[in-house]
Amino acid sequence: MHLTRDEELLLQGERGDTLRRAMEILVALGDIYEAERLIEIKSAQIAGVSYKTIGDAGLEWISDLNGKVAVPSILNPAGMDLLKWREMSIDEDFARKQLAIIDAYRRLGVAIECTCTPYLLYESIASRGDHLAWSESSAVSYANSVIGAMTNREGGPSALAAALVGKTPLYGYHLEENRVPTHVISVEADVKEYGALGFLAGKIVGDGVPLFVMRSRPDRDDLKALGAAMAASGSVALYYVKGVTQEPPQYDPDACEIIEIEDEDIRSVYDSRADAGDVDIVALGCPHCSLQELEGIADLLEGRKVSKELWICTSRRVAESAPETVRRIESTGARVICDTCMVVSPASERFSHMMVNSGKAFVYIPGMCGVKATLGSLEDCINAATGGS
Amino acid sequence: MEVKCHKVSGGCAEGPALVTRERISFLGNVNPETGVVVDPSHELYGRSIAGAILIFPGGKGSTVGSYVIYQLKKRGLAPAAMINLKSEPIVAVGAIISDIPLVDRVPEWILDVKDGTWIVVDAKREVVVLPDGSVRI
Numbered sequence: 001m002h003l004t005r006d007e008e009l010l011l012q013g014e015r016g017d018t019l020r021r022a023m024e025i026l027v028a029l030g031d032i033y034e035a036e037r038l039i040e041i042k043s044a045q046i047a048g049v050s051y052k053t054i055g056d057a058g059l060e061w062i063s064d065l066n067g068k069v070a071v072p073s074i075l076n077p078a079g080m081d082l083l084k085w086r087e088m089s090i091d092e093d094f095a096r097k098q099l100a101i102i103d104a105y106r107r108l109g110v111a112i113e114c115t116c117t118p119y120l121l122y123e124s125i126a127s128r129g130d131h132l133a134w135s136e137s138s139a140v141s142y143a144n145s146v147i148g149a150m151t152n153r154e155g156g157p158s159a160l161a162a163a164l165v166g167k168t169p170l171y172g173y174h175l176e177e178n179r180v181p182t183h184v185i186s187v188e189a190d191v192k193e194y195g196a197l198g199f200l201a202g203k204i205v206g207d208g209v210p211l212f213v214m215r216s217r218p219d220r221d222d223l224k225a226l227g228a229a230m231a232a233s234g235s236v237a238l239y240y241v242k243g244v245t246q247e248p249p250q251y252d253p254d255a256c257e258i259i260e261i262e263d264e265d266i267r268s269v270y271d272s273r274a275d276a277g278d279v280d281i282v283a284l285g286c287p288h289c290s291l292q293e294l295e296g297i298a299d300l301l302e303g304r305k306v307s308k309e310l311w312i313c314t315s316r317r318v319a320e321s322a323p324e325t326v327r328r329i330e331s332t333g334a335r336v337i338c339d340t341c342m343v344v345s346p347a348s349e350r351f352s353h354m355m356v357n358s359g360k361a362f363v364y365i366p367g368m369c370g371v372k373a374t375l376g377s378l379e380d381c382i383n384a385a386t387g388g389s
Numbered sequence: 390m391e392v393k394c395h396k397v398s399g400g401c402a403e404g405p406a407l408v409t410r411e412r413i414s415f416l417g418n419v420n421p422e423t424g425v426v427v428d429p430s431h432e433l434y435g436r437s438i439a440g441a442i443l444i445f446p447g448g449k450g451s452t453v454g455s456y457v458i459y460q461l462k463k464r465g466l467a468p469a470a471m472i473n474l475k476s477e478p479i480v481a482v483g484a485i486i487s488d489i490p491l492v493d494r495v496p497e498w499i500l501d502v503k504d505g506t507w508i509v510v511d512a513k514r515e516v517v518v519l520p521d522g523s524v525r526i
Contacts, residue, residue, distance in 0.1 A: 021485060028398065029482075031397070032477065061459045155452035155455065156452060157456075158482060
């Protein structure tokens with residue numbers, strides 16, 4: 001990989017050990033993926049925040065670093081609500097370690113916003129054509145597909161290295177030629193639940209780049225759900241929806257695999273609904289709820305009381321921007337939970353059967369929490385939590 | 390004999406070879422408190438990787454594996470150096486953040502080296518040094 005003089009100096013340790021190490025990470029990845037050079041990034045979004053996922057190993061590494069990030073950088077969800085962790089029955093030892101991780105990131109100049117939806121917090125964090133180093137798979141998908149920015153799916157250390165140096169190796173989705181569709185998916189259905197569609201599509205496409213052709217018009221929240229599910233059931237980091245997202249670069253339609261998804265395919269994803277009787281928790285907000293989604297949930301809950309645990313996960317910034325909406329939701333007995341989610345918090349592990357409306361949570365909950373998961377529509381979830389029908 | 394390789398993480402170290410043909414997921418396969426391979430389905434089950442020249446095709450699994458390598462190093466339980474056929478980001482990043490020499494792009498017969506063979510990994514010079522006759526080529 002070609003390095004500038006300044007980059008060479010960083011690599012030789014002229015500006016300290018932390019930057020040398022960060023450069024070594026970027027150069028090693030550049031070598032592995034045959035990048036020509038490094039490219040400047042607009043922002044970084046760093047995974048590896050929940051103590052549940054990174055453990056003492058991650059805590060030790062981050063704590064040993066010295067320096068400041070060179071570009072705006074924010075965090076992925078932590079393992080608990082940073083303020084209301086006691087109400088989530090998080091134990092003291094976990095909380096202490098989690099707060100130590102947060103402190104270590106704060107020392108490095110990372111903004112302490114723990115969310116998988118950074119694009120809902122700051123519009124300036126990513127714009128069309130910007131290069132980024134983001135880690136969270138659904139945020140990566142949203143940035144590439146909906147915003148039209150360019151990012152690979154970074155691991156925790158590589159995103160942090162990119163944040164410290166302000167650059168990332170130029171390969172993968174940073175290059176136009178890797179952003180052409182590999183599959184054309186025609187959807188012959190009136191889609192209401194994009195998480196279910198994404199769950200199906202991700203399984204089919206794997207790590208490809210699908211172009212959807214559909215008569216439904218997904219809004220931004222729908223696209224958020226679609227991308228998140230495809231990044232979980234497959235490893236899709238970029239997709240297009242004809243007439244809705246940006247146009248793909250020039251591609252050869254004959255080289256694309258053609259796939260049809262029909263109404264009954266989507267309905268089949270919900271088949272497990274029949275055994276939802278023993279659900280003991282309902283969790284919404286994977287990825288974190290937008291303001292519109294919070295308001296929609298508050299409307300659906302209006303005049304009801306929850307009879308089961310109901311969690312609504314969102315970013316602290318979105319929750320704080322809508323105190324009245326949060327109050328309406330919590331007056332029903334539901335909880336609005338910030339900074340964390342049902343997948344990365346150990347608080348999920350004490351339940352036995354979780355109902356979710358997210359294709360992504362549906363994929364991860366069994367393996368990461370040891371909890372049975374059922375996928376339902378948003379209405380199904382609200383009904384299950386309130387005992388209504 | 391000297392074998393050419395490609396440096397992923399710098400440094401020079403030597404020790405006895407520990408060889409597997411299976412990929413390693415540091416998160417899950419290796420106990421960070423003991424340095425012992427704890428996954429019963431892994432070829433190296435029950436073996437300690439501490440101080441060894443660990444020779445394996447490459448890593449796999451969760452990116453948290455990079456931190457596990459770091460944790461092993463801090464406890465003095467990490468391999469002295471690692472040799473891959475082709476490094477992937479998890480092991481590469483783990484070696485770099487832990488200052489463990491790691492090289493790749495070596496010939497495949499390196500996986501035929503016998504356990505315990507004394508090996509020098511000089512990532513700086515991009516060579517692996519083995520005793521003559523340690524493998525039949």
